[in-house]
Amino acid sequence: MKNKFDVIIVGAGHAGTEAAFAAANLGSKVLLLVTNLNCIAMMPCNPSIGGPGKGHLIREIHALGGxxxxxxxxxYLQIRELNESRGPAVRALRAQADKVLYHLIVKQAIENHPNITLLQAEATDIIHTNNIVEGVKIITGLSYYTKSVVLATGTxxxxxxxxxxxxNDGGPSNESPTKILAESLINLGVKIHRLQTATPPRIDGASINFNNLRExxxxxxxxxFTGLKPKKNQRSCYLTFTNEKTIKIIQDNLKESPLKLGNITQHGPKHCxxxxxxxxxxxxxxxxQIFIEPESNFHNEWYLQGVTTSMPPHIQELIIHSIEGLENAKIVRYGYAIEYDAIRGTQLRKSMELKxxxxxxxxxxxxxxxGYEEAAAQGLIAGINAHLKAYNLKPFILKRTSSFIANMMDELVTNERDEPLRVTTSSSEFRLHLRTDNAEERLTHIGYKLGLVKQKQFDLVNKNKEIINNEIKxxxxxxxxxxxxVLNYIENTLKSxxxxxxxxxxxxxxxxxxxYKNLEYFGYKCVEDPILIRKIEIQLKYQNFLDKLxxxxxxxxxxxxxxxxxxxxQKVNGLSNETIIILNKLQAYNIGQISILKSLKPGDLSLIVNNYKQNMKDN
Ligand SMILES: Cc1cc2nc3c(=O)[nH]c(=O)nc-3n(C[C@H](O)[C@H](O)[C@H](O)COP(=O)(O)OP(=O)(O)OC[C@H]3O[C@@H](n4cnc5c(N)ncnc54)[C@H](O)[C@@H]3O)c2cc1C
Structure with a gap:
């Protein structure tokens, strides 16, 4: 049947495209719906990918075959490693993508994928019988059928x-919002709440005075991110700062801020x-700090990281012109905030399927x-599980010790929050183990087993793993x-x-x-690959901490x-009625998920674990 697919994905942003690639690469026939083909992998905010926590997600997605x-x-226009001089747990890659090129590359990859059918169409309804999905209806009235639908509608x-x-009504980057689909979700009993995020003004690069700015x-x-040597001739970003004048302008005009006007009532991302x-x-x-960052080689719009605002345009002008380097800056897009419908993650199973x-x-x-990274990571997991559902297979669930992805997912589906969730390095208690440098060693075998990682990538990781293990031994x-x-060298040359x-x-x-390379002095034949050397050094320098972990x-x-x-x-002695209600609602997949539930009282976890073990013995 022409209108029947294994998986239908609504939305081709960072989540939707990653979901489409995952399901399609696993063999599903995928229909990818998007309101506007120009919105594929669109970056309505800073086209920067990575950074602490977020960079970890990108490396992990790659290791899993995303x-x-x-x-x-x-x-990318530029790639850097942040926190280079700090501990390995917080080091992270951050790339400034060319947002135009990025969109085109992702669009082309979708167009060229034999298992993905791309269609510009607004999805309006989820077709179902008794809350079991059967398909999606689009705005023209046409229907498409499937057992697995992935919604990735962003903001x-x-x-x-x-x-x-x-x-006013509006979507990101002046796109139209989608209104009808939300009704369909509400009719399905899905609980919706409102969230908010915002973006700074964009500047014409020709009007920036870079002379006194730190490059x-x-x-x-x-x-x-994929383990290659960075290219030469990268673009630079620049650093400037607000000053007393900037702050005075903002203070004098705070009454016009949507925050004070009561126009923004929803919570935005805490870290931004x-x-x-x-x-x-x-x-x-x-x-x-204000980072001035190029957005593309195809145009001259620059992003101002650190000066997000939705103040009225004339005040945005005053703020920007008070900043060194931006005295004559021409704003080509004003900053704005966006408020949108979101669903509470606690309505989801770990597989990302709605309960x-x-x-x-x-x-x-x-x-x-x-964030793009959080979206892509969820897209990967949702795409995999939508494919597995289509083929009546068991869901794919990552353990919390495997990745930041697993930690993010657990937090998302377990604890309620009122502001958007972003991943940082503090998002995992296992962060010293979940580093960017060892993402491949942690996850490639899982991606390979799933069928997303190619033989060549798997073999290379295994070869490197063997070298690292042999060296450490x-x-x-x-x-x-x-x-x-020896002591002369140690004390006088190495200052140890x-x-x-x-x-x-x-x-x-x-x-x-x-x-590690100092060992050559003692006649030891070191491996030459700087990436492997780094992995070996981190492993040895943090061995004690890693052992404790x-x-x-x-x-x-x-x-x-x-x-x-x-x-x-109910059968666990000692749990309060209130806790039993919370746990029944949570429908946790495993006790690991319960262990991070913030409303759990001290002692409850042991009661549940003991009861579980007893049940296992009895059966
Ligand atoms: C103003 C603003 C500021 C932001 N600031 C930051 C920031 O500072 N840092 C950061 O990391 N992230 C920021 N973000 C968030 C970032 O853009 C998102 O996290 C990311 O794009 C989410 O990806 P997504 O795939 O979930 O959704 P999106 O990228 O928004 O993609 C949604 C997709 O769904 C499609 N769609 C929607 N409804 C339908 C429908 N009914 N039928 C068919 N297709 C549909 C759209 O066309 C689009 O392709 C900001 C976003 C905005 C708008």
Missing amino acids: QIAKHVDES FLNGKIIIGDKK LPGHEHIQT PSIDRKVINFPDKHLH SVEGLFTCGQINGTS AMHEHKIRPTKE DSFKKPITYAELLSRNEIH QKKMKYSDQLDDMILNQFSY
Whole structure:
């Protein structure tokens, strides 16, 4: 049948496209609906991908066989490693993508995919019988049928654009909002709430005075998201600051801020406050960083990171012109805030399927997250599970110790929140293990088993893993004796402490000031690949901490392995009625999920674990 598909995806943003690639690469016939083909992988905010936490997600998506890392690597203007001088858990890649090229690359990849049918059409209704999905209706009245629908509508649902005292219907980047689909969801019993986010004004690059600004060039000594050597001739970003004058302008005009006018009543992302919010919260702080960043090689619009605002246009002009380098800046797009419908993530299972509607998956900003990376990560998981559902297979669930993706998903589906969820490095207690440098070693085998990672990528990761393991073993076996010559080198050249008894290379490398390549002095034949060297060094320098973490991770894995199938909380002695109601509503997949439930009282987890173990023994 021409209008029948394995999976139908509504929305071709960062979540929808990743979901489409995942399902299609696993063999599903996919229909991808989008309101406007120009909105495919659109970046309505800063075209920057990565950073702490978010960069981890991109590396993990790549390791699992997702596509965003590849598309960013093909389109970046600049790539840097943030927090280079800090600990490995917080180091992160950040790329400034060319938003025009990125959109074209993703669009082409979709057009060229034999399993994806792309259609510009607004989805208006979820077709279902008794809350079991059967398909999607589009605005022309045509219907398409499937067992698995993925909704990835971003900030479009009932979007309202806010600037000053104006609040009008609108979607991101002046697109039209979509209104009818939200009704269909409400009719299905899905609970909707309102969230908000905002973006700064864009500047014509020809009007910026770069002379006194600090230049931030790209890095060439690192590896890109897919592990390649960065290209030469990257574009630079620049740094400037607000000053007393800027702050005074904002303070004098706060009465016109939508925050004060009551025009913005919903919560925005906590980690990305508007400049008016910063001034309200920290009135004495005058110096706020502003990064001036190019958006594309195809046009000359520049993004001003750090000065998000939806103040009226004439005040935006005053604010921008008070900043060094931007005195004569020409604003080509004014900043604005957008308010939109989102669904509470707690209505979802870990597979991203709605608990109340069989076969309906949601992912991305519609779930109350914020960010391209969070959207893409959810898209990957939703796409995989929509495919598995279409083929009547068991859902794909990642353990919390495997990835930031798993931690984000668990948090999203377990705990309610009123502001958009963003991933940071503090989002996981296992962050020292869940680093960007070891994403491949952690996840490639899982992506390979799923069928998303190609043989070549899998073989390469295995080969590298073997080299790393052999090196680490060798470091523990080789000992060095404190001869006069050795101590002279250690103390005077490497500026490290002397030692009296023989010590292993591993012990030596646990010292901050000693590097793997220093071992060549002792005649050791080091591996040459700088990426592998880095992995080996991190492993050895943080061995003690990683060993301590192992115990915690083992416990977490045990809890994740306790799958809850028709588990009766009523039968757990000691749980309050209130807790039983919460747990019944949660419909947790495993006890691991329960362990992060914020409303759980101390002691409740042990009661549940003990009861679970007893049940297992009895059966
Ligand atoms: C003003 C603004 C500021 C932002 N600021 C930041 C920021 O600072 N940092 C950050 O990381 N992120 C920011 N974001 C968020 C970022 O844009 C999103 O997180 C990301 O785009 C979400 O991806 P998504 O795939 O969920 O949705 P989107 O990228 O919004 O894609 C949604 C897709 O759904 C389609 N669609 C919607 N409804 C329908 C329908 N009924 N039928 C068919 N297709 C439909 C659209 O055409 C689009 O293709 C901002 C977004 C906006 C709008």
